[in-house]
Amino acid sequence: MDKDLQKKVEGEITSNKLFRLMKKFGYAFNGLRLAVANHTSFITHTIIGFITCFLAIFFKINSTELMFVLSAIFFVLVSELINTAIEESINIYTKEFHRGAMISKDSAAAAVLLATFYAILIGMVVFGPKIYALLKFHQII
DSSP, X not given: OOHHHHHHHHHHHHHHHHHHHHHHHHHHHHHHHHHHHHOHHHHHHHHHHHHHHHHHHHTTOOHHHHHHHHHHHHHHHHHHHHHHHHHHHHHHHOXXXXXXXXXXXXXXXXXXXXXXXXXXXXXXXXXXXXXXXXXXXXXXX
């Protein structure tokens, strides 16, 4: 094969791969956009996540605490997205009551609930002592 032609083909393959990769990121960002636009629970968890990040800055938490806090926030948000994907997928196939559909939807919702409980526990462990010390300093308690 001619070297110029080979370089041209390799360039097209590379640009094709880059184009496909960019399309995949586009789908992912569209999924986030749809979650924000259509699901109040995702918006609520996102707002709580931002407030928690503000508290992390305010209380100057250390890097280990920050790792746990950020992991908990993202765990809840990812759980919400998976829950939505499961619910919407089931809704495509049936509007009628099916025991299996109910179990799938309820289990996905339970996963979000457990992730939220985990995030609350992390918040209590990380921020609880700091809030207590702040309130004690200001003689509120």
